[in-house]
Amino acid sequence: MKCKILSFSEIYEMMRHLSEKIKSSDYSPTTIIGLARGGWIPARLLCDFLGITDLISLKVEHWLETGKTKNEATIKYPITSDMNEKNILIVDDITDTGKSLIAASQYIKTLNPRKIKTAVMQYILKSECKPDYFSEKVTDWYWFIYPWNWIEDTSTLIVRLLSDYEDKKYNLKEINIGLKNLFGISWNTNELKYILNLMSERNQLELIKSSGKIKYKFKTKKVIKL
Amino acid sequence: MKCKILSFSEIYEMMRHLSEKIKSSDYSPTTIIGLARGGWIPARLLCDFLGITDLISLKVEHWLETGKTKNEATIKYPITSDMNEKNILIVDDITDTGKSLIAASQYIKTLNPRKIKTAVMQYILKSECKPDYFSEKVTDWYWFIYPWNWIEDTSTLIVRLLSDYEDKKYNLKEINIGLKNLFGISWNTNELKYILNLMSERNQLELIKSSGKIKYKFKTKKVIKL
Numbered sequence: 032m033k034c035k036i037l038s039f040s041e042i043y044e045m046m047r048h049l050s051e052k053i054k055s056s057d058y059s060p061t062t063i064i065g066l067a068r069g070g071w072i073p074a075r076l077l078c079d080f081l082g083i084t085d086l087i088s089l090k091v092e093h094w095l096e097t098g099k100t101k102n103e104a105t106i107k108y109p110i111t112s113d114m115n116e117k118n119i120l121i122v123d124d125i126t127d128t129g130k131s132l133i134a135a136s137q138y139i140k141t142l143n144p145r146k147i148k149t150a151v152m153q154y155i156l157k158s159e160c161k162p163d164y165f166s167e168k169v170t171d172w173y174w175f176i177y178p179w180n181w182i183e184d185t186s187t188l189i190v191r192l193l194s195d196y197e198d199k200k201y202n203l204k205e206i207n208i209g210l211k212n213l214f215g216i217s218w219n220t221n222e223l224k225y226i227l228n229l230m231s232e233r234n235q236l237e238l239i240k241s242s243g244k245i246k247y248k249f250k251t252k253k254v255i256k257l
Numbered sequence: 258m259k260c261k262i263l264s265f266s267e268i269y270e271m272m273r274h275l276s277e278k279i280k281s282s283d284y285s286p287t288t289i290i291g292l293a294r295g296g297w298i299p300a301r302l303l304c305d306f307l308g309i310t311d312l313i314s315l316k317v318e319h320w321l322e323t324g325k326t327k328n329e330a331t332i333k334y335p336i337t338s339d340m341n342e343k344n345i346l347i348v349d350d351i352t353d354t355g356k357s358l359i360a361a362s363q364y365i366k367t368l369n370p371r372k373i374k375t376a377v378m379q380y381i382l383k384s385e386c387k388p389d390y391f392s393e394k395v396t397d398w399y400w401f402i403y404p405w406n407w408i409e410d411t412s413t414l415i416v417r418l419l420s421d422y423e424d425k426k427y428n429l430k431e432i433n434i435g436l437k438n439l440f441g442i443s444w445n446t447n448e449l450k451y452i453l454n455l456m457s458e459r460n461q462l463e464l465i466k467s468s469g470k471i472k473y474k475f476k477t478k479k480v481i482k483l
Contacts, residue, residue: 039265039266039269039404040265043265043404054458065297065314067312067313067314068301068304068310068312071291071297071298071300071301071312072297072298072301074297075294075297075298075405076404076405078294078405079405079406079407079408079409080408082408082409082455082459084294086293086294086297086314086316087293087314087316087334088291088293088312088313088314090312090313107338108313108336108337108338109337109338110334111334111335111337112333112334112335178265178269178302179301179302179304179305180305181305182305182306182308183305183308229308232280233308
């Protein structure tokens, strides 16, 4: 699985690019709805690029319906305020399956705003939903690791790495090499140590200290998921 | 007026520091409430540092009550969901007067969560409200310009600069020098040009082209405010 770590400056430039595309269209959003949690940072940056102060959150949750293999999306916290006069722009970080954008759009439609459009940073071509605006069209699939997911996503990848040999004790260097070989990513030593310590605090791996050296071992497949 | 432009990496390190302070206390928040709009990016980063998925927005608005000089804070979009079992952490970027944090805390209290605590990146010592957690205590007042306000805040400062001599036509270099002298900030040329063009699109200044050169002139004091 190929992964790519994105930096804050890459995010900022993608959002600037997205804002230019929106401005050059004929749509003038009055209100940005950022999807929680992935859309929050893109949505907030877009407020500054577009000069929009009306910012609302919508939490779309994904769950596996009993007996089905299909991932469904539902709204967690309903919006109760009047949307009648608003031109809505729904914002998310990425549309991969498209389910979040579809669920959010259908829900917002029931609140009868004047207009609804959707915008994402990255649009993965196989998405069921083509957003009205996107900064980048992704034809070559990657798991993109955004700054607000650096810890969560890297933890997930480290668990996958360690679970390949559940009894093996890895040192820092071996984990770095494993992340590079399996997923194509690398962190600097301090950042990786920080994430591994956090994972130990969260019982996501076993931290073994012996004769002054630290090793890491598989513990559980349970990690925080969206 | 002294200003300071903060970078994404400074924000990220402040939020990491804030998360360490929260973890070393005896409080385990289950839910983060990010104040719109300033608290959104800090709140989202804190989710990753603390491993929290339950993220809610609360919009606190500031207004000048008729006949009063005092700035009041009110809640724009009410929260209608059950908060009974939640340990709330209210998150904002900065507490300056303290009014946002006080209004948010009072409001959340009416929803009867299990516990409420507050956390900010920067705590200005004169704030009426001392947050439970802060990354940095500010004793020497600055106007901090965060990445999600780079454009809005810089626009406000440029309007102030231009309004000192309403008839003067400034070139790019003069604006750069003015920002440095009056506010102690500097942007690189491309970024400043980008902001000045945006301000022209938004009718916040007059852009004058004559014999291939561009100058900028005061137009209005009206800029986007929180």
